[in-house]
């Protein structure tokens with residue numbers, strides 16, 4: 001994205017040319033057709049050739065970034081100075097060209113820095129979002145980056161590990177072996193932090209100009225010992241929201257949590273179904289037993305069967321030993337069957353038997369095993385429609401739908417947005433090690449007006465993005481993703497309470513910015529820029545809010 005500060009650059013040129021009787025204007029390539037055809041054709045010519053043109057309108061110099069023309073500076077004589085201009089054109093051209101060149105260099109540098117920042121951010125994002133256990137280590141053994149999931153696996157925070165020596169995790173001897181590696185190698189290591197945990201580490205040295213700049217280490221727990229996630233992280237107090245609708249859902253969930261009744265969680269994607277499932281488990285007397293989650297849509301049918309019910313030794317090629325299924329692993333605790341609407345009819349029949357008989361039959365085994373598991377199912381689909389279409393068994397539907405709990409979409413409980421914003425800002429600032437930011441009034445407004453099709457998960461992602469991207473203390477509209485910036489004006493009916501609170505917030509915000517940037521015109525210009533509004537709008541708001 002091009003960062004062209006037109007006013008600043010024009011000021012720069014005019015300042016340097018101040019002692020000459022000339023004036024400068026800048027024209028982007030996309031200007032309105034109110035200019036004469038002659039002038040437009042000149043602009044086009046400069047654009048196409050990338051060369052200066054001297055004509056009766058003045059001197060036209062192309063403004064370029066990375067050899068691409070993005071606009072044209074026009075330097076023309078002041079009134080009655082045409083003759084002087086003509087006589088001194090060579091000197092003016094020489095100075096002006098050098099100035100335009102300087103601007104280009106400055107912009108290219110800015111662009112490069114921006115690209116570097118973006119690249120760094122993308123890399124960071126990758127390490128934050130990948131489920132793989134990876135670390136980037138410098139040749140002296142310092143951890144430069146580490147995936148969040150690997151840090152969680154080590155029960156540490158990612159930021160506390162970055163900058164630390166890798167030899168805190170693996171032995172010095174292994175690290176020396178890694179350094180001797182010049183191709184992908186596969187080592188078997190024992191991590192210091194996890195007793196008796198055998199883990200494979202693959203090494204990929206990264207080169208720049210024939211020398212190693214870092215090592216990418218890819219850790220993989222040895223399959224037979226790989227653990228299924230059994231712990232929960234959420235409890236009811238983690239469910240943020242003040243709306244009547246979310247509060248009554250929490251109340252209902254708390255009421256039914258202690259018993260072992262089957263629960264069906266309904267709600268759009270990202271509304272918090274898994275958060276509720278974990279909280280219900282934590283609130284039940286099974287809390288100290290396992291909570292096992294499985295996403296029925298994410299695993300192919302053949303695998304899903306053995307994942308759910310396990311398999312006997314020799315059940316198929318590769319089944320070298322008996323494997324427990326998730327139902328068995330959840331024994332005494334809770335199983336969370338996410339995206340139940342995506343389960344095949346064949347597996348639905350098997351699941352129905354488990355519910356009716358409280359027994360499971362591992363694949364390739366004739367003996368069944370007793371299990372005592374509470375089932376919490378979830379779906380974003382319309383199960384009634386699936387039943388009608390013959391895609392979901394009616395008998396299973398009734399068995400699962402004993403207690404349906406529907407979590408409302410975020411757009412129907414907008415009162416929850418402010419508290420969620422505050423919560424996620426705190427969460428991501430801590431997690432990313434950034435000072436907490438504030439949102440400008442306009443950003444706040446746009447977030448309140450947006451429809452949130454991805455619900456709380458989407459809001460969380462947006463806030464993460466803002467905390468990561470914004471350099472200043474206040475997040476302005478500029479930093480919002482385009483789809484939020486450009487949303488059509490919505491006719492959200494704000495309650496008076498909202499409006500009052502917002503006026504107070506807005507007043508505080510403007511006063512704080514004025515204190516920061518100053519109350520003179522340049523200061524106010526900066527305030528307006530930070531708020532993403534024009535100077536005149538700022539004056540109007542100051543008047544309305546009685547700010548002196």
Ligand SMILES: Nc1ncnc2c1ncn2[C@@H]1O[C@H](COP(=O)(O)OP(=O)(O)OP(=O)(O)O)[C@@H](O)[C@H]1O
Nearest residue numbers: 238239240241268269270271272273274275456457
């Ligand atoms: N009320 C809430 N308070 C705090 N965080 C929430 C809340 N609701 C959802 N979240 C967060 O939003 C994200 C999505 O939640 P979750 O995975 O439970 O949604 P889901 O309904 O199960 O989504 P999907 O159907 O796509 O699996 C999680 O990171 C969770 O922490």
